[in-house]
Amino acid sequence: MIEKNKENKHSTIGSSLLPILEEYGVDIIFGIPGVHTVEIYRGLQKTSIKHITPRHEQGAGFMADGYSRVSGKPAVCLVITGPGLTNILTAMAQARADSIPMLIISSVNPYDNKRKHSGLLHELPHQQKLLKKIAISSLTVKKTKDLIPAIKKSFLKMLEERPGPVHIEIPTNVLNYEYLKLKKNNLCIKKKKIKSSEKKINEVSNYLTNAKYPVLLLGGGARGCDEYILKIVEKLSPYVITTINARGILGDHSMCIPASPTLKTVRKELKKADVVLAVGTEFGETDYDMYKDGNFPKLKKLIRVDINKTQLTKNIQPHLSIRSDAIHFFKKLSEILLVKKHYKKSSLQTPQTAKIIRKLCLKEIxxxxxxxxxxxxxxxxxxxxxxxxxxxxxxxxxxxxxxxxxxxxxxxxxxxxxxxxxxxxxxxxxxxxxxxxxxxxxxxxxxxxxxxxxxxxxxxxxxxxxxxxxxxxxxxxxxxxxxxxxxxxxxxxxxxxxxxxxxxxxxxxxxxxxxxxxxxxxxxxxxxxxxxxxxxxxxxxxx
The missing domain is CATH 3.40.50.970 (Thiamin diphosphate (ThDP)-binding fold, Pyr/PP domains)
Structure with missing residues (x-):
């Protein structure tokens, strides 16, 4: 039998969680209630947060993914211990692959060092060990004082560097601990800005302005940089190739080639380029070698820019690597190029030649x-x-x-x-x-x-x-x-x-x-x- 909860006359960790998340700007949650999370739902009525009930926890994760991509904000899912969590793992793995910020909050059976529990409802041995294989962070709230730090660390982790899914678990007994709200919670999140040195960006500027056939290669990490990329394109007139997660950057601009580097036509242009500036792309198989022919060309001079240092040498070694937030990089590069008076504007790359390339790409399908x-x-x-x-x-x-x-x-x-x-x-x-x-x-x-x-x-x-x-x-x-x-x-x-x-x-x-x-x-x-x-x-x- 499920023991009925007595009405709480005080705030608990569980009932305080959603009001705190609302203070962080959360306005929607995707979740399926269960007996292990009812204490969290007690706090929902104190907020204006909209709750969407999917029919499966995997659906909750995918809904959060779509919401985050379109809104630009992290999305939140609420699931139960054990099966609720294992059901959402597939959606978390997709979010990790595509760098989508997502906060998964789950319950977990009580941690008890004195005796080993067996046969508990929704019991999943070593739940957090499993999550740490997929989430970029997994934290446990064991005491009242752990709650705010866990939320702050999770938001920082999924928004700094390369985004992805993060996880917070709260034991079912801890959910009922009394939560004494401080007069003023310190909810401020100070994101660490990852910026490249101006010296390195100047080096990139020199490569681009001296190039006869430069190409910009944009991945999902370049999203949100349209304004600055446009200034660079207007200055130098390079071709801009957008991978799948970068589609729509520059929209219908005449120098944009919204085609896969899997296509021979695109590969030919990359091979011809004397400088390729690749920003926020991991050179993954589904973008660069969909047909698995292994014929992606060797690039003459590849400059890679990424916020995550492990991505900078992934799959293809660059001539020059720069660890930086993409917006900061493009903003600074556009400012440097704006005042440059001596540069080569390619006569080989024009809106007319870009149009021909787009037609050849379509013909190749x-x-x-x-x-x-x-x-x-x-x-x-x-x-x-x-x-x-x-x-x-x-x-x-x-x-x-x-x-x-x-x-x-x-x-x-x-x-x-x-x-x-x-x-x-x-x-x-x-x-x-x-x-x-x-x-x-x-x-x-x-x-x-x-x-x-x-x-x-x-x-x-x-x-x-x-x-x-x-x-x-x-x-x-x-x-x-x-x-x-x-x-x-x-x-x-x-x-x-x-x-x-x-x-x-x-x-x-x-x-x-x-x-x-x-x-x-x-x-x-x-x-x-x-x-x-x-x-x-x-x-x-x-x-």
Whole structure:
């Protein structure tokens, strides 16, 4: 039997946690209540924090991921001991791979050195040891005085250097400890700014101004630097190549090439470059060698800039490495270049030549991705304000090879790095909660959808107007194609999807079935006007 809690007449650590988080700017929490966390929920009514209940803790993590990417703020999840925590691990791993700040708060069974507990509800041996393998930080609150320091350290850890998921656990008995609030909590967080020396940035400036064929290569770590990158581009006119997590930086600028370095056309330009300035990119396989051909070229003079020192020599050794916050680096570099009078503005790189390169990139896309890419291009060009959240599905793979987006943060997905399935439906819910006035379109395959189908009920219940665009090819098509290419008999890939029209009715969602691709824009406009969650089914063989 579950023992009923007596009504507390004093504040506890548990009931004080959410009011404290609100003081840190937290306005939304994703979580599933359980008997081990009810004391934390006692404090929810004291706040204006919005609580979203997903149908699975993995969904909570993915919602937090989408919310954080779009809002630019850390997101918070609240889960129970044991199974709640193991369920959210996949989402934490995706967040770690993509450097997404996320705070996971969990309970844990009491720590007792005198006797070994066995058979406790939700018991997970060595819970924190498991978390430390995935989270960039995991702290335990053992006493009242530990609470504020744990929160401050966690916020600092996930916001300083390379962001990622952090974890705080509170034993169930400690949650009930009395919490005596100080007259004034010291909640101030002083972030350590990681800046490069002006001497090193001057060195970069000299390399760039003397280069005949410079190229800027931007990763996700360059997000938020548009203003300063634009000044540099206007001064020197280099090509700017954006990897998947950097799409939208510079928007539709004439010198931007929003294409994957996996493509031969992009590799050719990188090989020609006498200086490559790479900022906030780890040179990972899914960006630089998606087809695993091992033909990424050797770069003549590579300058790497990253906030994390371990990233500076990861995968490719640079000629020059600079550890710095990207915004500080680009701001200082733009200021130095602004006053430089003697420099070479490349005559070989022009808006016209950049346009030719973009056309060659599109021409290079393999045949099986042409149709899915048409889908992404049609949506991006007709709905420039829409946020497209992708799953591991063929339209997303095509878009990752080449996607022109008008603004940063309008294109992100799970088909890189950790590469989860079922990410997009909950992540798009988080994105819509962050930007309720922007259209949010979830791009997911019928296979990936079935990993997180239940989260569509969350959208329905909360009236979160996401358009769930389902690319239905009746199975795991990309995996099937790979098995065939490897002369393996395709087994386990022709899975049957649910009847999506009936599913929409069951979840009280609007349903649209696309028969003619010429009606895509018309249907999407209607779905956006309706302002309710909906399913748009597109059968691959009919598009």
């Amino acid at each position: 393999e045949p099986k991705f042409k149709v899915p890419l048409n889908l992404i291009s049609t949506i991006s060009s007709n709905f420039p304000d829409a946020i497209l959240v992708g799953d591991s599905t063929q339209p997303t793979y095509a878009g990752n090879l080449y996607t022109k987006t008008s603004k940063q943060g309008k294109w992100f997905n799970s088909a890189t790095g950790y590469g989860t399935l079922g990410y997009a439906p909950p992540a798009s819910i988080g994105a819509k909660l962050a930007k309720p006035n922007k259209p949010v379109i979830c791009i997911v395959g019928d296979g990936g959808l079935q990993f997180s189908l239940s989260e569509l009920m969350t959208a329905s219940e909360e009236k979160i107007a996401v358009i769930f665009l389902i690319w239905n090819n009746f199975g795991y098509k990309e995996i099937k194609d790979f098995m065939v290419s490897e002369n393996v008999n395709p087994i386990g890939v022709d899975i049957k999807p649910p009847n999506l029209k009936i599913q929409a009715a069951a979840f009280n969602l609007q349903y649209y079935g696309l028969i003619n691709r010429n009606n895509l824009v018309k249907i999407l406009k209607k779905a956006i006007r309706e302002k309710r969650p909906s399913i748009l089914e597109i059968r691959e063989n009919e598009y």
